[in-house]
Amino acid sequence: MEFAPLQLxxxxxxxxxYWLRNHRVHTPAWRQWCFYGGLALMAVTLSSPLATMSEELFWAHMLEHLLIADLGALLIVLGLTGPVLAPLLRAIPWLRAFGHPVVALVAWTANFYVWHLPALYQGAVSNDTVHALQHMLFVSFGIAMWMALLGPLPKPGWFGNGWKIGYIVAIRLIQSVLANALFWSSGVLYPQYARGQAEWGISAANDQSAAGAIMMIEGSVITILLFGWLFLKAARESEERQELAELADRLGVEMAPERIARAVAAGRGAALRERITSSARQG
Structure with a gap:
């Protein structure tokens, strides 16, 4: 077992x-389960035998990073709402910039590839402080990357479901470049693991290929799940737009289709329904 106070x-x-904030605002139970689940996944990963193995084998280190910075970060974002984030955004308003998909994707990509440079990656393996910094930045930019897709921050009007599909594809293509390089390369990118590889009886090439394969598999599974989510979301939004348009027509309230579409896309369909009903009463 590993104990990493700098990270835990x-x-x-x-x-x-988060717990204190939820005593002041209402957050759906499923979102709280996601948030605490993300933190628990990170804590277990960083305290498990995998954390020890990550210092000896590259594939274990890759798996550790995917669990905390991809899956863990995703769960944390699913646990966030606008009211939960409000105090943080008031204190650090520039964080709103990560609601823009271009900003989030560029920042995540730069952080992802800079830390995989051999000098920095091996420095993290050999130094606990650098390792803690690496994990903190991986998780932070992972949250920013998912925030632009799934989070409550305001997003550009053009970022509809079609662009969201493109965003997911872009993430996986960016990851797959490194994954394929690791899987197919015969050269050793991270010789820091040589001692651990010898103890475990695995060659550097096989260790490196296994890391690339793990990245490909995890990315494929998450991509399939997200595509399924987008399909269901698009179907639900289409149905909600139709219901709101029919309600407005039935009550004699003039409501532009574009306004309905914006409200539904922003998750404010219920608020618009109340406004339509209220306008009908006043009229």
């Missing part, structure tokens, strides 16, 4: 802050 303590602080 921030999770405790975040969990307490």
């Amino acid at each position: 303590l921030p999770m405790v602080v975040v969990a307490v802050m």
